[in-house]
Amino acid sequence: MITKMNVTTIHVIDQERAYDFYINKLGFKLVNDIPMGPDSRWLTVSPPEQPDLQLGLFPVKESKMFTKEVADNLIDLIQKGIFGCGVLTCNDIYATYEELKAKGVEFIKAPTKEFYGTQALFKDDSGNFFSLQPLNNFDKGDKI
């Protein structure tokens, strides 16, 4: 029986820049930063209140995993904003939106009341996008 998701992958263009984005802008916690030889490291982060889910920030580059052609194509698609990486929840969507915006995070969609709840969309430093929603999907979002 499957019980949990423990580790998942986010493909990034530049691992050091992604470190700064996920740790210093989104406020994620560093879980592992293990050097694995030249130009290679195992880098994982977790959402602040979800320590048992690790997001592996994997650089896309020519390697055992990717031919140069595949890496170039994947980088192109990431930069074009094709990949949605998940839904992140927050206590207060307007406060989170204002804070991330102040830190330079690029939003594709400001918090908007949809029929299914209040939602915003933002991009990471590579071009992957995330949905941002209040913890309770039926929460209208505004706390004050």
Add this chain to the structure above:
Amino acid sequence: MNNISTEEYPKVYLYRRIVQAKLYIDSNYAERIGIDNISDEAHFSKYHFIRLFREIYGTTPHQYLKNVRIMRAQQILKEGKSISDACFSVGFDSLSSFSGLFKKIIGQSPSSYAKQYRNISKEISRTPLAYIPSCFTYQHGWLENRNFEDVEE
């Protein structure tokens, strides 16, 4: 970016001022700041500010400041600095109040936390592959090159 105006959501001006105060704490936690400085930053009366901050963040500004200081102290200890370095560089005046609060929030004393982190770091340096799911080590080709002696700590 679409054309949705950020002004459309309710009380945007209140949110911006509270967030500004939260970011002020994030940047100035190491200084001698208190509720008066923080509420001034948000241009609110003290009690109005505390109420709004609590509504948004679920904690008081003072409690949040204490948490930020302890989280930062954790990082400093992980960098191998001493407990007094961690204590004084995050804005505490006394080692005993720092240690007491650290233990209350983190669940172990600063020295025990630092020691545990050192031990884990040594273990990771010694056997890095034990800390990475094998599917990822395979995908990256790390299983084929198990010689990590040259990796700097």
